[in-house]
Amino acid sequence: MQRICDFTVSSNMQIAKRVFQMKLVGDTSAIVNAGEFVNVRIDGLFLRRPISVCDVDGDELTLIYKTVGKGTDAMSELKSGATLNLLTGLGNGYGLSLAGERPLLVGGGVGVPPLYLLAKRLGGKCKVVLGFNSADEVFYEEEFAKLGADVTVVTVDGSYGKKGFVTDAVDGDITHWYACGPYAMLRALAKKLEGVGGSVSIEERMGCGFGACMGCSIITKNGVKRVCKEGPVFDAEEVIWHM
Amino acid sequence: MAYVEISLSGLELDNPIIPASGTFGFGYEFADFYDINILGSIALKGTTAQARYGNPLPRIAECTQGLINSVGLQNPGVDRVIAEELPKLKKVFGKKAIANVSGFSVEEYASTARKLDDEEQIGILEINVSCPNVHDGGMSFGTDPKCVYEVTNAVKAVCKKPVYMKLTPNVTDIKAIARACEDGGADGISLINTLLGMRIDLKTRRPVIANKAGGFSGRAILPVALRMVYDVYETVKLPIIGMGGISSAEDVIEMMLAGATAVEIGAENLVNPYACRDIINDLPKVMEKYGINSLKDIIGGAHR
Numbered sequence: 001m002q003r004i005c006d007f008t009v010s011s012n013m014q015i016a017k018r019v020f021q022m023k024l025v026g027d028t029s030a031i032v033n034a035g036e037f038v039n040v041r042i043d044g045l046f047l048r049r050p051i052s053v054c055d056v057d058g059d060e061l062t063l064i065y066k067t068v069g070k071g072t073d074a075m076s077e078l079k080s081g082a083t084l085n086l087l088t089g090l091g092n093g094y095g096l097s098l099a100g101e102r103p104l105l106v107g108g109g110v111g112v113p114p115l116y117l118l119a120k121r122l123g124g125k126c127k128v129v130l131g132f133n134s135a136d137e138v139f140y141e142e143e144f145a146k147l148g149a150d151v152t153v154v155t156v157d158g159s160y161g162k163k164g165f166v167t168d169a170v171d172g173d174i175t176h177w178y179a180c181g182p183y184a185m186l187r188a189l190a191k192k193l194e195g196v197g198g199s200v201s202i203e204e205r206m207g208c209g210f211g212a213c214m215g216c217s218i219i220t221k222n223g224v225k226r227v228c229k230e231g232p233v234f235d236a237e238e239v240i241w242h243m
Numbered sequence: 244m245a246y247v248e249i250s251l252s253g254l255e256l257d258n259p260i261i262p263a264s265g266t267f268g269f270g271y272e273f274a275d276f277y278d279i280n281i282l283g284s285i286a287l288k289g290t291t292a293q294a295r296y297g298n299p300l301p302r303i304a305e306c307t308q309g310l311i312n313s314v315g316l317q318n319p320g321v322d323r324v325i326a327e328e329l330p331k332l333k334k335v336f337g338k339k340a341i342a343n344v345s346g347f348s349v350e351e352y353a354s355t356a357r358k359l360d361d362e363e364q365i366g367i368l369e370i371n372v373s374c375p376n377v378h379d380g381g382m383s384f385g386t387d388p389k390c391v392y393e394v395t396n397a398v399k400a401v402c403k404k405p406v407y408m409k410l411t412p413n414v415t416d417i418k419a420i421a422r423a424c425e426d427g428g429a430d431g432i433s434l435i436n437t438l439l440g441m442r443i444d445l446k447t448r449r450p451v452i453a454n455k456a457g458g459f460s461g462r463a464i465l466p467v468a469l470r471m472v473y474d475v476y477e478t479v480k481l482p483i484i485g486m487g488g489i490s491s492a493e494d495v496i497e498m499m500l501a502g503a504t505a506v507e508i509g510a511e512n513l514v515n516p517y518a519c520r521d522i523i524n525d526l527p528k529v530m531e532k533y534g535i536n537s538l539k540d541i542i543g544g545a546h547r
Contacts, residue, residue: 002275004517041514046461047305048514070305087516205301207310208513211272213265214288214317215303217296224296224317229272 002089002210003030007061009082012075015064016132016139019110020076021054024061024084031056033093034118035180035201035233038063039209041085042074048087049075050209050228052180052201054113055120061086064113064139090209091232094118094199100175104129105149106166106189108181112140114201116147118178124148129169131185135160167192177236190236198236202227245527246537249283251482251505252405252430254339254366256283258526259495259538260519263486263509264289264343264369264409265314269328274335276516281523286341286433286507287328289371292355294320304442304451309461309488310510311440313454316345321355329364339366343409344398349390353397360402369484370398373411373436385411385436388423395427405430407484410475413439417471418478425479432475433484433507435468461510464488469501476502476543490518492525499538500545 007026015021031038031053038061039048049071055062067073078084094114103126105115112130119126124147132138134157144151153161154169162169167188170177179189180201190198204227207215211229218227220238225231247258262273264286273279297315304311318324332340342359346352356368372385372394384390391408398406408424410417412435424432437458442451450456468487475483485503489495490511498506511518526538535541 002516004276004515045305046307046309046510046514047303205303207303207312208266208516210275210516212268212516213303213312213513214268214297214314215312216300217314217317218300219296 001030002087003027004085004087006083007086009078009080009084010060011080012078014076017136018067019137019139020065020067022063022065022075022078024063024086025059026061026086028056028059028061028088030089031061032089034096034121035093035114036089036091037209037232039087039090039206040071040075042071045071045074047207048209050090050206052114054116056117064110066110087209091228092230094178094201094233096121098176098197098199099126102127102173102175104170104174104177106170106177106179106181107131108166108185109133109137111179111181111185111201114180115178116140116143119144119147119149126150127174128152129154129166131155131166131181132160133157172196186236187241190239190241193236199233200236200239201232202234202239203232245530245535246539247526247530249505249538251484252367254284254405256505257281258283258523259499259503259505260523261286261341261484261505261507262512262519263507264341264371266509266512269324270332270340271335273512273516277520279336280338282338282519283505284338284341284366285332285336286343286369287324287332288318289316289343289345290318290321290324290355290359291316291345291347292321292351294318294323299453301451301453302457304457306440306442306459306461306463308463309459310513311442311452311457311459312437313452313457315454321358325358325362329362333364340364341367341369341407343369343371345371349393349397352394353401356398356406357401360404365404367405367407367431368398368402369407369409369433370394371409371436373409385420386414388419391420391423392427395424395429399428407431407433409433409436411436412467412471412487417474421475421479425481429481431482431484432479433486434475435464435471435487438464438467460487462488462490465494469497472498472503473501473545476546492522492529495522495526496529496533496535496541499541500543502543502546504542
């Protein structure tokens with residue numbers, strides 16, 4: 001069930017290079033699963049901006065976003081006390097029941113946030129691999145560790161953690177893998193972990209975010225699906241990976 | 244007392260507010276937000292003979308006070324629309340809906356329209372000769388008066404229900420197209436569809452939309468739509484469903500003054516799913532503010 005409501009920004013701070021953490025207070029009742037997103041209305045811009053839910057705790061919602069254009073730039077300038085209109089309860093989210101004994105969570109860059117609520121829902125009983133380009137982009141390593149998760153950080157340039165890609169830090173000794181991050185990362189994971197069940201969160205440009213405009217539809221092995229409605233989380237096996 | 248009821252080719256609507264095709268799916272998605280039975284009617288997602296995925300992604304781009312889309316008529320095809328989508332809509336919407344039909348040949352327009360004409364849930368057929376996002380179809384029909392005449396004629400020949408031709412604004416002379424609809428036997432005219440537009444990404448230096456161009460809609464296009472509705476009202480005697488950039492009760496009244504009997508709300512639904520409900524709620528007090536007793540009295544009121 002989706003809901004539209006005004007939230008009040010309680011804090012908004014930079015936590016890594018071009019990455020901000022915003023905490024908001026409001027009616028979070030429509031947010032059910034880890035891996036859902038909210039669609040944020042920003043003054044002066046026509047389309048809402050879809051942002052994944054990082055955490056929800058009572059009436060407090062945490063969003064982590066990267067400044068990549070007008071919308072997110074404007075978000076980064078909001079001060080505490082500001083009001084934001086959010087469309088909440090969007091998308092399917094990750095299936096917790098698939099996790100099994102040894103789930104693996106893999107996040108790349110600003111794909112990390114939705115995995116935080118997932119790790120929390122899994123009671124911290126998971127392996128987590130976080131990938132970034134360099135040390136100045138790293139965030140949330142400690143937050144995942146505090147949940148009790150077994151966290152590994154990799155950077156492409158080796159300036160923090162292990163040097164390499166997330167695929168260098170994962171092995172097949174897992175019951176299910178959950179991922180969010182750049183398309184190339186998801187595709188590489190799907191190839192490396194083929195045969196092991198996986199859930200990937202796909203990003204697409206959206207119009208509405210709730211299934212009305214068909215702007216974000218992708219072709220899967222199970223037919224045409226809307227990323228905003230039937231996704232954003234898909235079975236890695238049903239995604240048709242393009243080069 | 245504010246009277247908001249209107250009559251559209253014999254169809255009595257509780258109010259003139261109709262969500263526009265392509266911005267409201269097959270209606271039932273919005274039943275999660277509010278009781279959609281408050282709407283005058285619903286213009287359903289554009290339907291073609293065969294199922295279509297549409298155009299490559301990305302097919303959405305932000306604009307100032309609007310957006311560009313190049314969805315390209317994604318739909319499950321007319322047979323599945325009738326078998327699956329209409330029953331889902333029926334569960335949450337008890338009124339007559341407006342079917343929106345697209346095609347790639349005159350025959351295809353007629354055969355798809357005929358199937359939907361048989362459906363009891365459908366009150367009006369809106370024939371889209373204006374989609375900017377499909378090659379060799381849609382808009383290419385809508386830019387040539389002779390083709391518009393042929394499509395209108397062919398659909399009218401096989402359908403019993405009122406036929407509204409949905410026109411593209413991407414023409415030099417909208418009056419000539421409107422006359423072709425009237426000559427072809429149309430019962431009404433819907434306008435405007437989207438304006439062809441483009442955005443270019445400064446980082447990649449390439450068009451944002453994979454198909455390069457797409458259809459521009461949203462609040463920014465209201466003045467263009469008003470001018471075209473005004474011109475068409477002066478040219479033909481047919482009722483008009485006016486659309487393009489409407490986002491408030493004031494806009495509805497402005498569009499009706501230009502000549503519209505009913506209006507469709509499009510892009511606004513995508514950013515505010517409650518847009519139609521809000522407009523319906525606001526209408527009586529805005530009518531009162533401007534001394535309007537009945538909306539029926541203001542249709543074409545700007546033509547004096």
